[in-house]
Structures are given as structure tokens and as C-alpha cells.
Amino acid sequence: VQLVESGGGSARAGGSLRVSCAASGVTGEWYCMGWVRQTPEKEREVVALIEEDGEFYTHDSVKGRFIISLDDSKKTMDLQMNSLKPEDTGTYFCAIAERQVCYRYWLGGRGDRFQYWGQGTRCTVTS
Numbered sequence: 724v725q726l727v728e729s730g731g732g733s734a735r736a737g738g739s740l741r742v743s744c745a746a747s748g749v750t751g752e753w754y755c756m757g758w759v760r761q762t763p764e765k766e767r768e769v770v771a772l773i774e775e776d777g778e779f780y781t782h783d784s785v786k787g788r789f790i791i792s793l794d795d796s797k798k799t800m801d802l803q804m805n806s807l808k809p810e811d812t813g814t815y816f817c818a819i820a821e822r823q824v825c826y827r828y829w830l831g832g833r834g835d836r837f838q839y840w841g842q843g844t845r846c847t848v849t850s
Contacts, residue, residue, distance in 0.1 A: 726841035744817030751821030762813035
């Protein structure tokens with residue numbers, strides 16, 4: 724499995740950014756994909772999860788601001804980040820766990836259940 728992120732960049736607080744992930748080599752009929760961010764202050768933190776059937780979960784810190792979406796036919800996943808805050812600054816990683824459902828309790832965790840990871844894309848929010 725390969726995961727390739729794109730997007731990200733820089734934005735002012737209150738602005739928006741979008742990150743995307745293209746997955747290839749996925750063979751599992753069901754899976755959980757997610758976005759994990761790493762910030763200078765915290766270790767890795769799972770911020771959003773989505774299953775192939777569209778079931779999704781978002782962490783309280785981004786709820787109402789970040790929208791996760793998935794095109795199962797193309798195996799592409801997006802994270803639309805709105806109303807950005809400086810504390811959203813970090814490197815955003817795409818990750819997948821094949822033959823695994825998403826569990827809400829993964830939110831805020833390190834994402835240790837994910838089997839494959841992308842290289843990450845940097846998002847910087849300035850005040």
C-alpha cells in the first residue's frame with residue numbers, strides 16, 4: 724500500500740486549507756483511513772477517521788471546522804480545514820488500517836493501529 728498526500732501549505736488564522744491523500748495497492752474490502760497530525764507541542768494526534776462506507780469521526784478539537792471525505796472508488800481521501808487556528812499548525816499524515824473498522828477511541832491517540840502511512844504534508848497557520 725502506498726499513500727501520497729498533497730495540498731497543505733500556509734494560511735492565516737480563520738482561513739482554510741485542504742489536504743488530500745491518494746491510496747494505491749489497497750486490497751482489503753473494508754478499511755479505516757484517517758488523518759494524523761504531529762505538532763511541536765504534541766505527539767501524533769488522530770484528528771479524523773473515515774471508513775469505506777462513509778462512516779466518519781472527528782476529534783472534538785476540530786469538530787465543526789474540519790471535514791473528512793472519501794471517494795472509495797478512487798481510494799482518495801480529503802480533509803477540508805476551515806476556521807483554522809494557529810494550533811492547527813503541524814504535519815498532517817494520511818494513514819490506513821486495512822480490514823479494520825474505525826473506532827472513535829482512536830481519536831486523539833497516536834494512530835498506532837494504522838498499518839501504512841504517507842510521508843506527511845506541512846500545514847502552517849499564522850495569527
